[in-house]
Amino acid sequence: MRLHQRGMTFIGLLFLLAIVGAIGYGIIRLVPVYLNYYKISRTMEQTGVEAKGDNPDPGNIRRILERHWAIDDPTAVDVKDIEITKDDNGVQMHLAYDDAVPYISNVSLSVHFEKTVKVQ
16 A cells, blocks of 8 residues: 555545535626626716716716616616715715625625716
8 A cells, every 4th residue: 555645535626626616606696796887887987977077967967877877778776876966076976786696595695886986
């Protein structure tokens, strides 16, 4: 018999594959959630660039945002969930939301997103 064996056992390989598979499955489940967030983020950025001016109007920003929202059609949140506030520095659009996707049985993966765009 050998005194020093080398390599990985079959059970060790199965354990490693199970861990890699669980992480890979989680990544696959989260990709659509992050793609949706990037779509929302891009829509808010485009609205901020389009509404840029000396004195941006929150009502005009809301209309531009709704027009972009109808084209891109992001899910998980509605255009009404975006807070548009006006202060001395200009207008800000702010959105914070949580999104959850089912993982295995009654276990879900939850992600918190937050985005603020300043229109100046």
